[in-house]
Amino acid sequence: MWLYFLKRLGLAVIVVLIVIAVLFVMTYAIPGDPARVALGPRASEELVAEFRERIGLDRPILVQMGNFYLSLFQGDLGRDAISGEPVLRILLSQFPDTLYLVLGAVIVAVVPGILLGIMAARHRGSLLDRVTSVISVSVMSVPAFVIAIYLLLVFSIQLGWFPAIGAGEGFWDKLHRLVLPSLALGLAWIGYVARILRASILEEMNESHVRTARAFGLPENRIMYDYVLRIAILPTITVLGIGIGHMLSGAVFAEIVFARPGIGKLVFDAIISRNYPLVTGAVLLTTVFFVFVNLLADLLIAWLDPRVRHDLAG
């Protein structure tokens, strides 16, 4: 188990290191001199030279890369090119709003997804199963930003049931404003959860321990909830692990359409204003979160599933 944990952690660390290297290279790949880009076209040559020296652009590239890694590991993501505030502080101030959004989307995905998955598996081959399958496929394929705009059009603009912009003040107002963006972001994942759960329940139903339970005359409901679902739910955790990462980066659309504050909106505005330290910081934070959630999902499965635990120990 420990060996598996270390291996998985090692891969996650390697991925993060590669992403940091790519982000470092990115600052060089951007057309133009980074100092010139940061200071603007009207800055004098002396000012540019002083800036280059101050942020270390005049040193050898490998030294710069080493310093880049070093400062990141000390939690220093640089300073915002426009306001001069530490990037980390700006990101952390916006992160909670994005997390609430992702949490809302997870609830939207999980509750109907699990219900649909169980229903489809219990009535395999029936009209209900077929309809569930078509609904799952349909919501999976339509891009989240199209759903977001249509929800905005119908429920905010036409019906006026939900506010169109902002994150709100106070618990109930925040919750009210969270409904449509969460729905837009989570809707597609209802399909993923329902499909994977249906397939996984059907596989589990064929297992001998379920047949034995049935032979003992246990009621179907008890077999489903006490025996089948406990194991069948595990792949759903993997899907959610991947889903949370994708929702986090997909939040940019929901945040733009519903004019909410958050990491996605922040990084989009930073790109438009060519505020590169903020772009680099936001991408790094999102990627680390993405890798971490996937790692957590894998480890959770290894911990929850006695079979996986046993295989890993052996």
Added chain:
Amino acid sequence: MTLPAEPDVTPPRPLKKPRAKGSFARLVSDPLGALGLILIAITVLGACFAFLSPWEPNALNPLDRFQGPSAAHWLGTDNLGRDLLTRVLYGAQIALTLSIGATAVALVIGVAAGLIAGYGPRWLDNLLLLIFDALKSVPTVMLALVLVTITGPSVWAVLLVVVIINAPAYGRMARTQTLAVRNAEFIDAERALGASGAWIAIRHVLPNILGPILIVAAMDIPVVVGIEAGMSFLGLGVRPPTPSWGSILFDGFSYIRESPWPVIAGGLPIIITTLGFTFLGEALRDTFDPKIAGRK
């Protein structure tokens, strides 16, 4: 995006290669497949016959702005008085060309890398696997945003994003399939006859691994349509005034309180096309993949 494979719950069946005509008949007899084909046909025909429209896609007509559907403008007009149906039809040309083209490029690069990984030396295999995994671990939208920071908004940026997102998945599939056939007897026989590695890989391994990857690629087309529209919506893809579905949607979104029609017109073709390709992809997979066919 890569999700864990759904477990196979079908008892093994004897493999039977479907005949081309029978397969098509089966595809059409599946209601989902038939509906998918109809939806795709609507998009393709719209793209092909866009020139029949009496309006120019970029012709401004400020006096007619924010018109609802009428005999003259079937889907209404946008904030600059441009005919929305015409723009949507020309947008279909861009969406289809770009999504099929970008998927094809990603497929060629991914399969080539997968063949090299599966058939080449061990160290190269490990290196390519690490690259595939690292690329898979980066959130898609963030990756697109970073790339556009470097390249600037353009059609090429969309192409690059699609290749980087999709090629690793095809590469991984091609590698797994290559490993499965590389020690088959007919490959050993070729090797004994003195055929070179590259010849064996292209002439014998490739045809054996391509089928399932092509189905996955077909199922990725709606995702690519979404990526193109999404990037254009954010102003990072196709540049205005070229009528991309994403930019039509963004124009409509900016004036959503003035008129709902631009948003409806921009979103509908995206929904029709993504649903069409997804339904067809599902039906294709059920028809051609004997492991999954018959599960329902």
